[in-house]
Amino acid sequence: MDTRFLRRLSGLACFLGLIGASIVPASAQEGPKLYVFTSGSLGGFPKAALQMGGQGTIDWVPVSFYVIKHPKGVVMFDTGNNDKTITDPDGWWGPLAKGFGLKMTKDDAIPVQLAKIGLKPDDVKYVAVGHLHLDHGGNVGQFKNATLIAQDDEFKAAWWPDVGYSVYYIPGDFAETKNMKTIRLNGDFDLFDDGTVRLMRAPGHTPGSQFMVVKLPKTGTMILTSDCVYSTENLDKNLIPPIPGTWSPTDSYKSYERIRHFRDADNAKLLIGHDAEIFKAAKKAPEFYD
Known part of the structure; x- marks a missing residue:
């Protein structure tokens, strides 16, 4: 030739x-990136609220949420405290605002936080919540163009809570969910069908609690626990919160075990949303994990 x-x-x-x-x-062409944010903080309440038998007072607790920039779309996990608590904490949270020492400033607002990485609420394609309690589902209504992903049991628990379990669900937080596109899960879910962003059913804290497992090229596996676990101490010592922070003790213990399995099997890094030491040590947006 x-x-x-x-x-x-x-x-x-x-x-x-x-x-x-x-x-x-x-x-x-870029791989996924994970960003850590905060939506204000809590503090000055008894440790016994987070673990049965806990002694002393919790001085400061972060209220974390996360964003994953994935080639197929931006994903948000949890949405923090409702931004309306910045100007009207007592009107929105009632006695829980003082009881849990809620602190929110204008700099904690969702649009301000997302702007750190060049995003607006309308840029978010998927919003997944670990559950719909007031400090995790507070701002779902700001993402009207996104698809909301939660366990079907969690939607039911929020709209029609069992007697005694309504205290942490604020209907105004999730009023828009009936008008949003939703994916109502009944188990685990691989969001992009590539193993990078997976939701894992883990009831116990609430009927439809779930955690997220994110696989990153350089960092490796990261587990975003939401309130399936309140702290590293809770997980390591098998300490669960009292009612109404625990809907099912049996399921809570099983979910702890499931998180430990994922952690140990893949040497995963835990991002426990209310663990102060983990939050302090984490990279915060605009820094990221990749």
């Missing part, structure tokens, strides 16, 4: 390869 023809053919292939690479959006 004519060598000049082969050289031309090879050059054409390289040219077409460069063209192909240039038309692929930069975001599609």
